[in-house]
Amino acid sequence: MERIESSEVERAIRESTEANQVHVIPASQSAIEALKKRKYHEGNSTTGCVVCLDEFLHGMEITRMPCHHIFHGECIVSWLHLKNECPLCRFQMPLDTTEI
Ligand SMILES: [Zn+2]
Numbered sequence: 001m002e003r004i005e006s007s008e009v010e011r012a013i014r015e016s017t018e019a020n021q022v023h024v025i026p027a028s029q030s031a032i033e034a035l036k037k038r039k040y041h042e043g044n045s046t047t048g049c050v051v052c053l054d055e056f057l058h059g060m061e062i063t064r065m066p067c068h069h070i071f072h073g074e075c076i077v078s079w080l081h082l083k084n085e086c087p088l089c090r091f092q093m094p095l096d097t098t099e100i
């Protein structure tokens, strides 16, 4: 009996993909749309967006999660389409079960 072993790398990729598929739940569209948008003011305790690692500029529009962490609107929206949690504190967005 011959058995073909997959390489170490292939195994690692497969395992991480499988692990991601188990845990990743995108946020619902209505939860994303309900996020508060506001203008960024200098002096705010958060100085930058952890998704793209860019700094916020005074007066720019940012989006605030229910956990009060703030991100660029585009950044957090694309993040939430992949993962239903805050990139900083892993706060879980409320799931809107009526949409599923
Ligand atoms: Zn960003």
Ligand SMILES: [Zn+2]
Binding pocket: 065, 067, 068, 069, 086, 087, 088, 089, 090, 091
């Ligand atoms: Zn958070």
